[in-house]
Amino acid sequence: MKTKIVTLAAVTGLLFAACQSSSTTTGENKNANAAQQASKTENIAFVVAKNYFVNNTLTKLDSPKIETAEKFNAAFGMAATMGKDGKPTEIDFNKQYVIALVLPETDLATNIEPLSLQKAENGDIKFNYKVVAGEKQSYKIRPNLAIVVDKANNGNVVLNEVK
Numbered sequence: 140m141k142t143k144i145v146t147l148a149a150v151t152g153l154l155f156a157a158c159q160s161s162s163t164t165t166g167e168n169k170n171a172n173a174a175q176q177a178s179k180t181e182n183i184a185f186v187v188a189k190n191y192f193v194n195n196t197l198t199k200l201d202s203p204k205i206e207t208a209e210k211f212n213a214a215f216g217m218a219a220t221m222g223k224d225g226k227p228t229e230i231d232f233n234k235q236y237v238i239a240l241v242l243p244e245t246d247l248a249t250n251i252e253p254l255s256l257q258k259a260e261n262g263d264i265k266f267n268y269k270v271v272a273g274e275k276q277s278y279k280i281r282p283n284l285a286i287v288v289d290k291a292n293n294g295n296v297v298l299n300e301v302k
Contacts, residue, residue, distance in 0.1 A: 179259075179260050180257040180258065180259050180260075180265070181257060181258045182255060182256070182257055183256040183257060183258055183264065183288065183289075183292045184256075184288075184289070185238075185253070185256045185286040185287060185288050186228060186286065186287045187228070187253060187284070187285070187286055187287075188227070188228040188230065188237060188285035188286060188287050189224070189227065189228050190217065190218045190219055190220060190224075190225065190226065190227040190228065191215040191216065191217060191218060191227055191228075191283075191285060192215065192216050192218045192283075193214065193215060193216075193241050193281045193283045194213070194214060194215060194216050196213075197213070197214050197241065199241070200214060200239055200240075200241055202296070203238050203239055203240060203266070203296050203298055204236060204237075204238055204264075204296040205236060205237040205238075205239055205285075206232065206236045206237075207232055208230075208232045211230065211232070211237055211239075214239065214241070215239070215283075215285065228287060230287050234289065234290055235287050235288060235289055235290060236287075236288055236290055236293075237285050237286065237287055237288070238256075238264070238266050238285070238286050238288060238296055239283065239284070239285040239286075240266075240268065240283060240284045240285075240298060241281060241282075241283045242270065242281065242282040242283065243281070244279045244280070244281050245272070245279060245280060245281075245282065246275055246276050246277075246278065246279050246280075247272045247273060247274065247275055247276065248272070248273035248274055248275075248276055248280075249270060249271065249272045249273065249280065249282040250270075250271045250273070250282070251268055251269070251270055251271075251282055251283070251284040252268060252269045252270075252271060253266070253267075253268050253284060253286055254267040254268055254269055254301055255267045256286065256288065256292075258292055258294060262294040262295065263294055263295050263296075263297050264288070264292065264293075264294040264295065264296045264297065265297045265299055266286070266296060266297070266298050266299065267299045267301050268284065268298070268299070268300060268301065269300070269301050269302075270282070270300060
């Protein structure tokens, strides 16, 4: 009789521990799911605009989002080169817009690397990029980057430099 009581107590203890374990796991999963939903973002496709240069007349961009050819042409010029990939990237402002970034003049070899473009739940378009500065040069440049985005992905553009 004593053996049955011990066995029954052991089984009850195991059941109690199992119930506590699963409720903790369920609570942790709920917290993880809530965190994921709070920071829900959607990746957006984009194309890097190639073979353009910053116009000398540009002092600064009013906004990183450029929605018309007139505004784009006021900021950038075409820099066609010889060869297969020498034509500037085509931009159809009826269907696309540009997100542009122009940094101050520098004598350091500087590249702007696009990392990602995401649409947040609130509708903001977040452009994540990284600036990589290299060696000193004997001349100055205006580092710049322009990406082309489909107008279906419209929203307030937020620039985010990742260090």
